Amino acid sequence: MNREHLGVLGAGWVGLATAASFAELGHDVVVRDVVPERVAALKAGKVPIHEPGLPEMLARHRDRVRFTDDISEVVGSTEIVFVCVGTPSTYSGEADLSAVWRIVDELARVEQSLLLVMKSTVPVRTGEQVRARLDALELAHVGYVANPEFLSEGTALADFNEPDRVVVGAFEPADGDRVAALYEPLEAPIVRTDVASAEMIKLASNAALATRISFINEIANVCELVGADVEEVARGVGLDHRLGPHFLRPGIGYGGSCFPKDASALKQLAANSGYHFQLLSAVIEVNELQKRRVVQKLRAHLGDLRGRTVALLGLSFKPNTNDMREAPSLVLAPRLLAEGAVVRAWDPVALPSARTLLGGVQLTETLLEALEDADAALIVTEWPELRALVSPEVRHAMRTPLIVDGRNMLDPEAVRAAGFVYEGIGRPSAARSPRPGVEEPRRELA
């Protein structure tokens, strides 16, 4: 393997996982970010995001990974540069590519040959537009390759190093060869394709995953009406080899930095191209409604929420990350406050981010503080720590022992046997099938 000098633009989840993993494969990497505090922290050995294994991997390769806020340190010393900047949603739901265009403009004076590799998720035809801009800037010596990233936060390093596939879309086959060669040690299938198809593979993959989530959530909602248990249903459906078990986990909807923005970007891309993507519009709408359904469940048990204390448990959009982008907690907290509830919230890693994002919410350092005199515990993120909820200590701490499990992470039988009232998503409620010896919940709580 050739030891390459690689550049990475953007020190977020994708950029840092990319840098650490290529260093692990033996390459030298220089990472540039535009936030000076982020660069200073990384230089001091502090990793500004919560991603398991990442601090250790970066520490192992301190001699091979450098950090800078200066673009010239990247373009001056590397030949292959991975673009890993954010592409958030604009107000209209399209992808905001301003960080990408800033990078293209910053390359205006590059004299040596360079390969720009797009890892950020971008709309189809972005590559074509970047190519046109590079040509307009007389930068024919800067190549372009689409290499979308599929990692998930919380398992970013494993996903990067054992990918289901690597997608490489190139205008020039030789450019694609060069990028594909970097991934050869991973022994994963490499999908070589054109740039537009590579861009679409990423958007279509996320749209398909989001569709499965909204599908099982709607099945869950119907299960509640007809007395079926969605967990049993998902198990039975997932055993069909044509469907498989993945992304059939009912809950309070997807969030995070990818699914919401990528689904919306694909919907907008289709609309701008003259096509109404009906299915994806429904997927997005179902997800929005799903986040709010748990408020109805609280009301069904507690009545008016005015003055009731609700403990929001888990604030990040999923466990093992402190990322709160598009997290359901950001919708639920203001909704509950608007209903007049007192909202307490706990999360093992996301409290610092939550301080600026969740005004009016009492943030607590411990789980028990959040539950003290609470009328309901609402599981928003399935942190493993929340298994400790089912304890006599918590039962006595709560004013009314209601657990609304937005992630179906607890065993309803065990929770009810411990003296709590349990509501999950798409699971038979206690009111429908009371267990002998367990009080009827509405009477107990109303």
Ligand SMILES: NC(=O)c1ccc[n+]([C@@H]2O[C@H](COP(=O)([O-])OP(=O)(O)OC[C@H]3O[C@@H](n4cnc5c(N)ncnc54)[C@H](O)[C@@H]3O)[C@@H](O)[C@H]2O)c1
């Ligand atoms: N987070 C994920 O799970 C994930 C997975 C797959 C793909 N993606 C895609 O990868 C891209 C990056 O996602 P992320 O979650 O790592 O984003 P992020 O917001 O965590 O990180 C982006 C970083 O880029 C920096 N930046 C902005 N402009 C810059 C510039 N001109 N030069 C250098 N750095 C700059 C920002 O300061 C920030 O630190 C997005 O397009 C996203 O959709 C993300």
